[in-house]
Amino acid sequence: xxxxxxxxxxxxxxxxxxxxxxxxxxxxxxxxxxxxxxxxxxxxxxxxxxxxxxxxxxxxxxxxxxxxxxxxxxxxxxxxxxxxxxxxxxxxxxxxxxxxxx
Ligand SMILES: [Zn+2]
Numbered sequence: 001x002x003x004x005x006x007x008x009x010x011x012x013x014x015x016x017x018x019x020x021x022x023x024x025x026x027x028x029x030x031x032x033x034x035x036x037x038x039x040x041x042x043x044x045x046x047x048x049x050x051x052x053x054x055x056x057x058x059x060x061x062x063x064x065x066x067x068x069x070x071x072x073x074x075x076x077x078x079x080x081x082x083x084x085x086x087x088x089x090x091x092x093x094x095x096x097x098x099x100x101x102x
Pocket of ligand 1: 034037038074
């Protein structure tokens with residue numbers, strides 16, 4: 001596994017997404033949910049060092065709100081565990097109810 005692929009794998013692991021085997025076509029890797037194994041997307045390996053972490057970091061709010069990732073909610077739980085304050089702020093920014101005050 002190349003250094004950049006390892007970097008992509010580690011970046012997605014922080015939000016509970018598993019990098020699968022390289023797809024048979026091209027230079028894409030499937031992204032699987034770390035909770036249930038469902039395919040949640042794919043990613044190309046033509047990234048520069050540092051880009052993978054920035055990419056995943058930029059999607060934090062979307063994972064927190066459940067707008068990105070798996071319907072089973074694994075990425076929501078992972079991002080909440082990662083940074084609860086940012087998680088709450090991200091969900092509020094995207095208009096997802098936090099469940100508080102009901
Ligand atoms: Zn899942």
